[in-house]
Amino acid sequence: MHKKELNRLRVVLAEQKVTNKWLAEQIGKSQTTISRWSKNEMQPSIETLNYIASVLKIDIRDLLNPTLKKYE
Template identity: 40%
Template sequence: MSKTTYNRIKSVLAEKGKSNIDLADSLNITPETVSSWCTNSAQPSIKRLFEVANILDVDARDLLISTKHS
C-alpha cells in the first residue's frame, strides 16, 4: 500500500538548502517532528504550516500537494 503524500515540506527544504534540523531549530521543536512531516507520516497543524511557510519564505500553498488534477 502506497503512502499518500499531503505536503511538500521535504521538497521545499531541499529547494531552500535547509535541513530538518534547521527548520526544527527555527520552530523550537524536535527534528523528529519535522522528519515525520517530511515523510508524511504526520502533518503539521494549519497554524504550524503557516509558520513553516514564513520561515521558508514561501506561500503556504507551496507546501501542499494540489488536489486538482489537470
C-alpha cells in the same frame, strides 16, 4: 496500499538547502517531528504550516500538494 503524499516539506527544504535540524530550531519543534512531517508519517496543523511558510519566506501553497485535478 500506496501512502498519499500530503505535503512537500522535504522538497522545499532541499530546494532552499536547509536541514530538518535548522527548521526544527527555527520553529521550536524536534528534529524527529520535522522528519515525520517530511516523510508524511504525520502532518503539521494548518497553523504550523503557515508558520513554516513564513520562516521559509514562501507561500503556504508551496508546501501543499494539489488535491484537485485540473480538467481540460
